Amino acid sequence: MPPKQPGSGKKKLSKGDKEKLKKEEEEKKAQEDEEALAKAEEEAAAKKEKDKTEAAERKRLEQEERARRSAQLEALNAILDSNRATLENFHNERRKNAKWERYMRCDGSPDPSIPGEINTYISLWREDQDRVAIDSVLEDSNQCLDLMKELNFLLKDTPPEDILEAETTQHKNTIIELQHLLKQKLDRASHALLLEASALASSETMNLEHVQGNDTITLCLWGNLSKNPRIKSFEFKDLGFQFDLPKLLTLSDCGVRVLHTKYDHLSHLSKTFLPRPKRKIEETVEEETKGEGEEKEGEGEEDKKEDGEDDQPELEREETEDVMSALKGLDDPTDEDKEEEKKDEEPEEEELPPEDDDKTPEPEEWEDFDGDEDVVDLRAYTPLGGVYYFNLLHMPPQPKSVKGWVIRTLTEPELVHMDYMSDPISVAPTPSKEEENTKDSKKEEQKEVKKDEKPPIGVSLRLPSDVYFCEEPQVARWDENKNQWSLDGFTDISFNEDNRVISFKTSHYGTMVMFQDAHVNMPFQSWEIRPHSINSALFTIIAAVVELQIEIKDDMCCLGQPDDRPELAHLLNKWMAPKDLITSLQTAGVNIFPAPDSSKYVSIQNKNPITENRVYQQMSLTASSMAYSWSKWNAEVASNEKIVIQGAESLKNEALLEEEWGLFLLTKKRTMKLKMTEFDDEFSEDYAEGTNFHADLYHIVLELASEDGSDRIKKTNHTFVDTVFQLLTATKVLTYA
Numbered sequence: 001m002p003p004k005q006p007g008s009g010k011k012k013l014s015k016g017d018k019e020k021l022k023k024e025e026e027e028k029k030a031q032e033d034e035e036a037l038a039k040a041e042e043e044a045a046a047k048k049e050k051d052k053t054e055a056a057e058r059k060r061l062e063q064e065e066r067a068r069r070s071a072q073l074e075a076l077n078a079i080l081d082s083n084r085a086t087l088e089n090f091h092n093e094r095r096k097n098a099k100w101e102r103y104m105r106c107d108g109s110p111d112p113s114i115p116g117e118i119n120t121y122i123s124l125w126r127e128d129q130d131r132v133a134i135d136s137v138l139e140d141s142n143q144c145l146d147l148m149k150e151l152n153f154l155l156k157d158t159p160p161e162d163i164l165e166a167e168t169t170q171h172k173n174t175i176i177e178l179q180h181l182l183k184q185k186l187d188r189a190s191h192a193l194l195l196e197a198s199a200l201a202s203s204e205t206m207n208l209e210h211v212q213g214n215d216t217i218t219l220c221l222w223g224n225l226s227k228n229p230r231i232k233s234f235e236f237k238d239l240g241f242q243f244d245l246p247k248l249l250t251l252s253d254c255g256v257r258v259l260h261t262k263y264d265h266l267s268h269l270s271k272t273f274l275p276r277p278k279r280k281i282e283e284t285v286e287e288e289t290k291g292e293g294e295e296k297e298g299e300g301e302e303d304k305k306e307d308g309e310d311d312q313p314e315l316e317r318e319e320t321e322d323v324m325s326a327l328k329g330l331d332d333p334t335d336e337d338k339e340e341e342k343k344d345e346e347p348e349e350e351e352l353p354p355e356d357d358d359k360t361p362e363p364e365e366w367e368d369f370d371g372d373e374d375v376v377d378l379r380a381y382t383p384l385g386g387v388y389y390f391n392l393l394h395m396p397p398q399p400k401s402v403k404g405w406v407i408r409t410l411t412e413p414e415l416v417h418m419d420y421m422s423d424p425i426s427v428a429p430t431p432s433k434e435e436e437n438t439k440d441s442k443k444e445e446q447k448e449v450k451k452d453e454k455p456p457i458g459v460s461l462r463l464p465s466d467v468y469f470c471e472e473p474q475v476a477r478w479d480e481n482k483n484q485w486s487l488d489g490f491t492d493i494s495f496n497e498d499n500r501v502i503s504f505k506t507s508h509y510g511t512m513v514m515f516q517d518a519h520v521n522m523p524f525q526s527w528e529i530r531p532h533s534i535n536s537a538l539f540t541i542i543a544a545v546v547e548l549q550i551e552i553k554d555d556m557c558c559l560g561q562p563d564d565r566p567e568l569a570h571l572l573n574k575w576m577a578p579k580d581l582i583t584s585l586q587t588a589g590v591n592i593f594p595a596p597d598s599s600k601y602v603s604i605q606n607k608n609p610i611t612e613n614r615v616y617q618q619m620s621l622t623a624s625s626m627a628y629s630w631s632k633w634n635a636e637v638a639s640n641e642k643i644v645i646q647g648a649e650s651l652k653n654e655a656l657l658e659e660e661w662g663l664f665l666l667t668k669k670r671t672m673k674l675k676m677t678e679f680d681d682e683f684s685e686d687y688a689e690g691t692n693f694h695a696d697l698y699h700i701v702l703e704l705a706s707e708d709g710s711d712r713i714k715k716t717n718h719t720f721v722d723t724v725f726q727l728l729t730a731t732k733v734l735t736y737a
Helices: 015-104 115-126 134-157 165-195 282-308 312-331 335-348 431-435 440-451 566-571 580-589 608-621 696-705 707-715 720-733
Strands: 208-213 216-223 233-236 241-244 254-261 379-395 400-402 405-407 457-462 474-479 485-486 490-496 501-506 511-518 526-533 537-541 547-553 556-561 626-629 641-647 662-666 670-671
Touching: 015 490, 015 608, 015 696, 015 720, 115 134, 115 165, 115 400, 115 720, 134 165, 134 208, 134 216, 165 254, 208 526, 208 696, 216 233, 474 490, 474 501, 474 670, 501 511, 501 720, 526 720, 537 556, 547 720, 556 566, 556 720, 566 580, 580 720, 608 720, 662 696, 670 696, 696 707
Parallel strands: none
Antiparallel strands: 208 216, 216 254, 233 241, 241 457, 254 379, 379 511, 400 405, 457 501, 474 485, 474 511, 490 501, 526 537, 526 626, 537 547, 547 556, 626 641, 641 662, 662 670
């Protein structure tokens, strides 16, 4: 190893050198801090200047919007009023023509709106003893149901100001009377068939097995004529209805009627049928008392104020202003900046137009369901698939042939129901050894007991082919004493989804129906309305379970999707009025139309109902050119006064790309296009560059639209606008998605 060279080792710093080096480092750090501070101040000043410029630009846009606001609202209201007047004239003319056509109809049917004609019809049909056979009753039932449908349409279609309350009550009573009369006629026809049971008996089983019906009513009758104890069950294959026969019944003179009606004339009798708004108790008495007390106090203090307090308010105001300015000076950088900000804020004060001054109505509150646990709340559940009247009847005496004579026993022409209530289910105790030894001796006694046993009746039924059940249905029975649907008395319920068969056991015979959750398809996952061409659009809703596409053209609409559900095949591509489509979808089990009290059962986005309705109006006006869609920010924005939707011009009949959509923020005061997109991480109300604020959606769309797009909007038919508006207000997509 070579020797270490002198001076090659590290020189040790002296105390002075260390202090000098430390001082240099401190100076360098101080210089860096000064530079960083200067840079931060420069950036802050630049940011402040930028914010100030943006705020000034925003205020300029707001001032311009305020300047043209009245003109835009006036123009929009003129369009809406014109459409409304045209529609009113159109519907008045339609009703007038319909009334004339009804008057000129020569098919022998009465006009249900004329008391004399409908009362005569009811009296003659009730007294008619010739048309009691099932063929005649089924034929007459079509006319009866048409008259009820006509009255219901009349009640819904006639404006409230054009119909008297007495007329409304009269029409409702007529409907109820027709319902009762139709039931009586069907009962009478059933009794007539039972009287001829021996003549209609099957040659194989020697029992009555009769099925007859039309598109609305199916009557199935089974009569026990053979008294064969080996019969365990029977099935009406055409209806898909199978029921068990306890041994007790196989040995008795009984019959079973299964009457299936696609209409429901019972649910409207239940007290849970209509919405239950909470009653608002106004404390007017307390307010009046309070007002009188304040007046008396005011009179007592009036003299004091006259003497020495005339100059006091001015003095107090000056002192308050001094204190407030001192407090504000602690937080503000300078008084000049504060004065500038105060001046900038002054132009924001504005008088709202009358339509913006409307107070937001408080959300409606609804009464809680106060029924028993087994009672069905018809606001939460919907009856589907029609009503099944499952009745156990006494067989009337059959005619006998004696030496060429036919002897008939005369009876009252009415059905006689047989009481049947299953025995309560009890768990048998575990037998002891002694009891096991005596089991054989008791077998004969048990056989006798079994004959008198009343077990629950097993039932299996195939769901109607034209009703879509989105979930396993619930079965309920009608309680005639309380006029309500009840879930009690059913056990061992099972559902075969593939075969669409529900099986259960019931403790007694009676009237039954299948229920589904009324809000199973709410809230919606998303929605979109996109134009095909002028006066034509496609409305898509992806609900909780089902995805629907509704085609709209002029004043008609039809169901386009889903085409993979056979239960809805009868509705596909059938054009009808919006109200008819809504009714048809609900009857088929697809309910995407919230009721007034649906918010009690569904979690929704509470929005100002006035603003929401205006948005639907303006979306309808521009739907021939503009596509609109759901936005996730509508739910996440923390205000019920703000509505956020996606929108884009769509002049080609094809789906839009993600980057083509823009976001629009709508409030009661103004509408703007946002700078952000649907896929940003945070919500921002920064407006899109190059756009202006407008009083409403209609005018901002006109500003952004191309020449062809604006031309489409201006040429849009009022009937198309009304159809879109009806569907939007019926689905309430802005709050239920």
